[in-house]
Amino acid sequence: MEQKGLLIVISGFSGAGKGTLVKELVDRYGYSLSISCTTREPRPGEVDGVDYHFKTKEEFERLIDYNGFIEYAQYVENYYGTPRKFVEEEMAAGHNVILEIEVQGAINIKKQYPDAVTMFITAPSAEILKSRLYGRGSEDEATIDKRMKRAITEADSMPVYEYIVVNDDLDECVDQVQSIIIAEGSKSKYKESFINEIKDELSNM
Amino acid sequence: MEQKGLLIVISGFSGAGKGTLVKELVDRYGYSLSISCTTREPRPGEVDGVDYHFKTKEEFERLIDYNGFIEYAQYVENYYGTPRKFVEEEMAAGHNVILEIEVQGAINIKKQYPDAVTMFITAPSAEILKSRLYGRGSEDEATIDKRMKRAITEADSMPVYEYIVVNDDLDECVDQVQSIIIAEGSKSKYKESFINEIKDELSNM
Numbered sequence: 001m002e003q004k005g006l007l008i009v010i011s012g013f014s015g016a017g018k019g020t021l022v023k024e025l026v027d028r029y030g031y032s033l034s035i036s037c038t039t040r041e042p043r044p045g046e047v048d049g050v051d052y053h054f055k056t057k058e059e060f061e062r063l064i065d066y067n068g069f070i071e072y073a074q075y076v077e078n079y080y081g082t083p084r085k086f087v088e089e090e091m092a093a094g095h096n097v098i099l100e101i102e103v104q105g106a107i108n109i110k111k112q113y114p115d116a117v118t119m120f121i122t123a124p125s126a127e128i129l130k131s132r133l134y135g136r137g138s139e140d141e142a143t144i145d146k147r148m149k150r151a152i153t154e155a156d157s158m159p160v161y162e163y164i165v166v167n168d169d170l171d172e173c174v175d176q177v178q179s180i181i182i183a184e185g186s187k188s189k190y191k192e193s194f195i196n197e198i199k200d201e202l203s204n205m
Numbered sequence: 206m207e208q209k210g211l212l213i214v215i216s217g218f219s220g221a222g223k224g225t226l227v228k229e230l231v232d233r234y235g236y237s238l239s240i241s242c243t244t245r246e247p248r249p250g251e252v253d254g255v256d257y258h259f260k261t262k263e264e265f266e267r268l269i270d271y272n273g274f275i276e277y278a279q280y281v282e283n284y285y286g287t288p289r290k291f292v293e294e295e296m297a298a299g300h301n302v303i304l305e306i307e308v309q310g311a312i313n314i315k316k317q318y319p320d321a322v323t324m325f326i327t328a329p330s331a332e333i334l335k336s337r338l339y340g341r342g343s344e345d346e347a348t349i350d351k352r353m354k355r356a357i358t359e360a361d362s363m364p365v366y367e368y369i370v371v372n373d374d375l376d377e378c379v380d381q382v383q384s385i386i387i388a389e390g391s392k393s394k395y396k397e398s399f400i401n402e403i404k405d406e407l408s409n410m
Contacts, residue, residue, distance in 0.1 A: 119391075120393070122403065125402075125403065125406060126403055126406035126407045126410055127406065130410065148407065148410060151407050152404070152407045152408055155400065155403060155404045155407055156404070158393060158396070158400045159393050159394075159397070159400060160393075161393050162392060162393060163388070163391045163392060163393060164391060164392075164393045164396040164399065164400070165391060166399075176387060176391060178384075179383075179384035179385075179387040179388050179391075180384075180387075180388040180391060182381060182384040182385075182388075183368070183384050183385040183387075183388030183389070184388070186324075186368045186369060186370060186381060186384075186385060187367060187368060187369075188325070188363060188364050188365075188366050188367060188368060188369045189364075191363070191369040192364070194369065194371075195360065195363045195364060195369070197330075198327060198330065198331055198360060199357070199360045199361070201330060201331035201332065202331045202353065202356050202357045202360055203357055205331055205335065205353060
């Protein structure tokens with residue numbers, strides 16, 4: 001019997017490089033990327049089904065009623081949610097699913113999926129985090145300030161994650177996350193059928 | 206503050222390739238190898254301090270009295286034990302320590318060191334295990350038969366280990382174990398001082 005896929009939950013500070021990391025994991029290893037649903041307006045350049053599944057408020061609320069999300073939340077007046085169907089079908093097919101999500105969502109998912117692999121991505125230091133946010137050049141000082149303030153709150157939740165990955169060099173960071181995924185897939189809790197097979201085989205020799 | 210080293214406990218079927226695996230891990234990554242003490246006679250070619258620390262019964266029993274072993278056992282009339290001093294000093298110095306040990310010893314160590322990383326090495330199948338034992342050419346049929354019988358008992362303890370590593374190809378097996386070691390070292394429980402540092406830094410910006 002094929003092993004079920006892992007649910008890999010990635011959070012981290014804004015500016016830690018989660019987006020690039022996730023893209024590399026999908027490109028290099030073919031992991032399935034869960035795409036969130038949202039009711040907010042697409043920003044210029046965002047593509048439906050790539051960046052988000054864009055939904056109307058009515059569509060989103062119908063999905064809530066049908067238990068269509070493994071977690072969802074409302075920020076300001078917009079909904080954001082993780083579609084259940086994609087995640088569960090991919091895992092059942094033996095594919096590892098990657099989910100990039102903020103702290104509260106990660107905590108909710110871990111409650112429902114205790115085997116979910118949770119990791120928090122951080123820059124090597126707050127100084128480097130700040131300079132990366134400035135380096136993007138896309139945000140004004142007030143926005144960066146807001147992101148740095150949110151990082152203080154997010155840092156309180158770091159111990160809740162099973163793994164902390166320091167993103168200093170992208171390639172090293174990708175390798176480290178890939179090591180975590182390989183290790184998690186080697187856990188004996190997933191090897192029950194292999195263990196039973198080899199036990200039967202040994203007994204019948 | 207430097208992170209403490211990991212205690213990596215490796216067990217597995219006779220013929221699964223533990224010895225070669227451990228040698229490669231030490232050679233490639235410089236991990237510290239714990240060498241057992243024994244009161245049995247050295248076999249031809251065995252070197253004191255390399256294969257075992259050979260002790261007299263009196264020396265061994267004095268070490269027991271001084272709490273000098275993290276675990277020990279008596280087989281037939283010989284003692285075998287894991288010296289405490291080496292393991293604890295190496296871990297305190299931030300070095301990962303590898304311990305190759307049979308099932309009961311691994312269980313005893315996990316009780317004392319709950320953070321110990323336990324892995325069980327197996328061949329892909331019982332058939333392959335048997336053919337590897339014959340392939341060694343160093344053992345008669347009765348000995349191989351005894352090893353295969355012991356494998357049946359050992360297989361019952363496989364679920365006690367955190368990780369199961371199938372040794373099909375040596376290089377892949379070494380990589381997989383190395384991934385497990387990297388993942389274990391990334392656990393948030395070891396990152397307390399890093400988390401506190403970045404929290405302080407964020408708050409003081």
